[in-house]
Amino acid sequence: AAKREEAAEVLAQGEMTALARQHLVQPWPVAGEIGAEARGGIRSGEGIYVIDGEGRKLIDGPAGMWCVNAGHRRKELADVLYEQAMELSYNSPWYTMNEPSVTLSARLAGHAPGDLSHVFYTTGGSSAVETALRFMQFANNVRGRPEKKLIVSRQGGYHGSTYLSASLNGRPRDHDWMDSASDQVIKLTCPNPFRRPAGMDEAQFCDMLVEEFRDVIANRGAERIGAFIAEPVMASGGVIVPPYGYLSRMRALCSENDILFIADEVVTAFGRLGSVFASQEVFGIEPDMITFAKGVTSGYFPLGGVMISAQLLEDLRRSNHSEAMFAHGLTYSSHPIGCAVALKNLDILEGGLLAHARDVSDYFQSSLKRLEELPLVGEVRGLGLMACIECVADRVSNNPLTLDLEVGKRIDAHCQELGLLVRPLINMCVMSPPLTIERPQIDTMTDILHTSIRRTMDELVREGLW
Numbered sequence: 001a002a003k004r005e006e007a008a009e010v011l012a013q014g015e016m017t018a019l020a021r022q023h024l025v026q027p028w029p030v031a032g033e034i035g036a037e038a039r040g041g042i043r044s045g046e047g048i049y050v051i052d053g054e055g056r057k058l059i060d061g062p063a064g065m066w067c068v069n070a071g072h073r074r075k076e077l078a079d080v081l082y083e084q085a086m087e088l089s090y091n092s093p094w095y096t097m098n099e100p101s102v103t104l105s106a107r108l109a110g111h112a113p114g115d116l117s118h119v120f121y122t123t124g125g126s127s128a129v130e131t132a133l134r135f136m137q138f139a140n141n142v143r144g145r146p147e148k149k150l151i152v153s154r155q156g157g158y159h160g161s162t163y164l165s166a167s168l169n170g171r172p173r174d175h176d177w178m179d180s181a182s183d184q185v186i187k188l189t190c191p192n193p194f195r196r197p198a199g200m201d202e203a204q205f206c207d208m209l210v211e212e213f214r215d216v217i218a219n220r221g222a223e224r225i226g227a228f229i230a231e232p233v234m235a236s237g238g239v240i241v242p243p244y245g246y247l248s249r250m251r252a253l254c255s256e257n258d259i260l261f262i263a264d265e266v267v268t269a270f271g272r273l274g275s276v277f278a279s280q281e282v283f284g285i286e287p288d289m290i291t292f293a294k295g296v297t298s299g300y301f302p303l304g305g306v307m308i309s310a311q312l313l314e315d316l317r318r319s320n321h322s323e324a325m326f327a328h329g330l331t332y333s334s335h336p337i338g339c340a341v342a343l344k345n346l347d348i349l350e351g352g353l354l355a356h357a358r359d360v361s362d363y364f365q366s367s368l369k370r371l372e373e374l375p376l377v378g379e380v381r382g383l384g385l386m387a388c389i390e391c392v393a394d395r396v397s398n399n400p401l402t403l404d405l406e407v408g409k410r411i412d413a414h415c416q417e418l419g420l421l422v423r424p425l426i427n428m429c430v431m432s433p434p435l436t437i438e439r440p441q442i443d444t445m446t447d448i449l450h451t452s453i454r455r456t457m458d459e460l461v462r463e464g465l466w
């Protein structure tokens with residue numbers, strides 16, 4: 001601890017800010033600030049908390065970016081990082097292999113639904129999604145149907161920041177100023193029950209969404225559509241839990257039309273919804289591929305991967321093109337340190353953390369639901385240990401607030417003063433704390449949010465904006 005304090009003194013908050021402005025390009029910057037921006041410094045972490053540059057202790061409401069599932073500063077994870085680095089810090093995944101990646105694959109296969117028995121490891125979520133898509137393209141080339149490559153995604157979805165994965169993203173800001181492979185992607189309506197057309201109940205809304213996919217298949221041709229990709233619960237799009245039956249009906253349409261169903265579980269896996277993978281345990285579906293990242297190492301090491309169906313792999317082995325190479329790999333595929341950390345993280349999950357997450361999730365959801373008594377709050381929704389508070393201009397029509405009000409940012413600022421970090425998303429706040437969170441800490445979180453939203457309402461009224 002003394003060493004850490006010493007290091008902290010070397011770079012005081014002001015110096016850190018100055019250096020960042022001179023040398024750091026932060027992710028998701030706006031042009032007016034690019035390369036000249038400083039953000040709130042975080043010094044250290046401890047359990048569900050992080051300590052900021054001023055030494056304030058904040059509940060890490062979003063668990064970093066939905067990833068610090070086992071909580072901060074866990075010695076057993078840090079020890080594995082060290083021990084694996086001292087044993088074997090790296091090996092080429094091209095001509096060699098390592099034990100942690102093989103063992104981890106077998107453990108993950110044991111948790112995965114259906115025949116998802118194999119894993120291709122990547123460096124994170126974007127590269128996992130990119131891998132799944134390139135695998136689909138490769139498989140269809142090898143199987144003699146090179147025209148079957150269109151990818152169906154949804155408005156509001158988020159799948160990554162590499163070219164093809166980003167092309168699937170369904171929020172306007174992902175495309176306003178960015179190029180994308182839009183000719184390869186078809187986007188369906190966001191399955192957000194809160195924003196369903198007026199006069200429709202949830203079951204009718206679900207019918208509408210499924211019919212839309214059926215129409216797309218009929219119009220574009222099943223022979224041209226290679227994959228459907230979906231987050232079981234849309235995360236960055238505002239924690240959107242689809243209507244009951246939606247995922248299984250979409251899965252059925254994929255099966256009928258030989259379209260690969262890719263479940264993007266980058267957020268929903270590794271305990272966020274109480275199970276290692278949520279597709280089957282929570283939603284009763286068996287995808288053809290599952291992409292994962294984030295919680296697989298609780299953020300202690302960058303790692304992602306794709307679970308792939310044994311049948312798909314066997315089809316390739318039996319094809320007429322045994323010479324065809326899946327020319328896709330990463331220097332850090334099957335990284336021994338990442339896989340060793342993931343194994344220990346899985347021990348933690350299986351050893352009680354999954355059960356704990358399941359145990360506190362109802363309390364978490366019902367506690368946050370209380371915020372709906374505040375007139376600015378249109379809906380609090382979620383599942384497991386992920387939730388979203390969506391603010392509205394008025395509760396009768398649920399009109400969205402003018403986006404430039406950025407209410408989320410205002411709420412976040414008040415929350416930080418009171419000891420909670422939230423993830424502001426325009427007019428929404430997303431919460432996905434470390435799974436180690438306990439009931440009293442959930443109470444504190446809810447109380448802080450309550451006060452902060454009240455303060456935000458007062459502020460908006462004072463400024464004549466609401």
Ligand code: PMP
Binds near residue numbers: 126231236294
């Ligand atoms: N898929 C989903 C569902 C995600 O939420 C994210 C990241 N937020 C990604 C993919 C991309 O992962 P990464 O940032 O690790 O590349």
